[in-house]
Amino acid sequence: MCIRDRYCSACKNHVRATKKMSLYKSSQYLLLHLKRFKSGGHILSKQKNSALVDFPHELDMTPYVLHKEKPNEFLNETDTKIHTEDEKIIYELVAISNHYGEMGFGHYTAYVKNMHTEKWYCCDDSSVREISPDGVVTKAAYVLFYKRKEK
Numbered sequence: 001m002c003i004r005d006r007y008c009s010a011c012k013n014h015v016r017a018t019k020k021m022s023l024y025k026s027s028q029y030l031l032l033h034l035k036r037f038k039s040g041g042h043i044l045s046k047q048k049n050s051a052l053v054d055f056p057h058e059l060d061m062t063p064y065v066l067h068k069e070k071p072n073e074f075l076n077e078t079d080t081k082i083h084t085e086d087e088k089i090i091y092e093l094v095a096i097s098n099h100y101g102e103m104g105f106g107h108y109t110a111y112v113k114n115m116h117t118e119k120w121y122c123c124d125d126s127s128v129r130e131i132s133p134d135g136v137v138t139k140a141a142y143v144l145f146y147k148r149k150e151k
Contacts, residue, residue, distance in 0.1 A: 023065050026089045030061070030146040037103050046103035050139045057133065059091040059146055091146035098140035111136045115147075 006017040032055075038047045096111040109124045111131065122131045 021064070023061065026061060026065050026148060028148050030059070030091050030148070032144040032146070034142055034144070036099065036142055048102050052137070052139045053141060054137060055093070055141065055144055057093045058149075059093070061089045061091055062087075065089050087151070090149045092149050093136075093144065094147045095145035096136055096141050097143040097145075098138065099142040100140050108142075109140070 005014040007013075008015045034053055036049050038049060094113045094115065098109045098111065100107045100109070109122060111120055111122055113120050120131050120133050120136055122129050
């Protein structure tokens with residue numbers, strides 16, 4: 001991600017900076033929280049960002065995981081997956097938490113994927129209805145839930 005020019009104390013100039021975030025190891029689940037609220041300086045002045053984020057149904061995290069093979073000290077009885085160097089680390093979108101409204105009030109819904117039938121459902125209070133996979137990417141997306149695909 002490219003960010004604005006930053007002052008470099010070593011060369012005493014403003015330089016173009018980049019920021020990169022990596023994961024030490026992959027987990028079974030990956031949750032991505034979309035920053036939807038921006039503070040306006042006052043505690044009560046929060047603006048909601050309703051921009052559409054076009055997130056993928058499959059997410060390749062291979063370039064962002066530092067250690068494809070987990071050291072033995074990080075393994076436990078529930079976490080036995082060891083990645084080889086050539087194995088891709090792919091996550092599949094399995095649920096989305098949606099927020100409608102503004103900061104301090106609003107309504108939440110969820111889109112969930114049935115892992116057996118591959119069908120998507122909209123859960124809204126007391127109703128559940130089937131929806132198209134193409135209909136899950138909306139401006140209301142707030143938290144994305146991904147599950148690592150097993151080979």
